[in-house]
Amino acid sequence: MIFTVRDASLRVLLIERGKPPFEGDFALPGGYVREGEDLDQAALRELAEETGVTGLYLEQLRTFGAPDRDPRGRTFTVAYLALGPDLPTPVAGTDAAKAHWVPIETALSYELAFDHMAILKEGLDRARAKLEYTTVAAAFCREPFTIAELRHVYEVIWGFPLDPSNFRRKVTKAADFVERTGEFRTPETGRPAALYRRGSAALLFPPMPRSGDVGREAYPSPVTA
Template identity: 70%
Template sequence: MTETPLRASKHAPIFVTVDLVIFTVRQDALQVLLIERGNEPYFGLPALPGGYVREGETLDQAALRELSEETGVDGRRLHLEQLRAYSDPERDPRGRIITVAYLALGPDLPQPVAGTDARAAHWMPVASVVESASLAFDHSVILRDALERARSQLEYTTVAAVFCTEPFTVGDLRHIYEVVWGFSLDPSNFRRKVTHAESFLVPTGGRRYPDVGRPAALYRRGPARLLVPPLLRSGDVTRSSSMPVAPFPLPSV
């Protein structure tokens, strides 16, 4: 059987970009790093940092470069993972551009420094950004997806400890869960769960001595990456009645 050669199809060029959702906990709030766009389209609007993948670059290399160029943040210090690809043909007015979004997490990251095509870079509370939905391109959708990924990761992995500067206390870790999930947790039940989770926390032998109250044991992140057993938002960790539930709404994805 003779094979018929495939006829070359005419199509518009497709470009690939990376966009980064960078979360940290600052001033007792989950915050996201945004830039102010210095070019069209969407000149002057807030956006996630990102840019085109260059020839010869992997996606990971492009993400690390864009982090450094647009914000001055060293991505090697962060937990960095691919979120998903976004390919709506109308997502970018410049043409057919597919973006691969990354989720990055880090402890109390410093004030960013804008560079290249970003007019400014700053941290913003996630709650206010989600409510405003005023980001350039489809970045509001990407942000909501990343927020749900981060919340889910805290249930099934040990990534919450990435937000903590070592050494840290169980109280420090609980604060991360409360800030990211958006509700208060029962301290005793939380302590029991995390200290019994397999290889989640490793005691350092040190203690923190507060001005008031009992000394608190210090820990570092253990070798486990999966949380066994998981801590589920659905009620596996008892919520405290001293704080209202969900100070900002859970996104639908």
């Protein structure tokens, strides 16, 4: 599955299936491994064929193999999690009739084909957790980015606002999370904002827990798109 932050909301890529089973239903993009391919190669190829999207952060989620997950017979799916910044409008292909970036709240209300709702929920939990202990949040930002833009990624994915000052302190003190470019972006109003790029670290130290001293503000309701 592929997540992106687009139009100020967390979105997942869903396709409309173009053939049975579940013809016309929403599903996560995917396909079969070809002879001579390893799993990563197959995931990257299917991603490009069904969506036209390439060059994303990609990691294996886990294998799903419930006996009744596919009405055509016993199948196993190796699910992958892909992340990218403000990705373009997808292009459907192969067995996909259409492809859409769907807000995560909307996607969770659908009845997805096969067992794709279980895969979606597990992938969403993984993405939210990874923001706590890795630097993957920067994968959602086009470089160079501001600290405010990085904070927005956390707020959209976690679903609640963060205190700007505390967030900036945590990010800039984390070892090799971000690096200053030495440049600034001048907004229409206010002071120029320093620009950053992703640092060399893969793990976030110290971590950024969703509770505790991250600096959650006392808002009455979570951020929604």
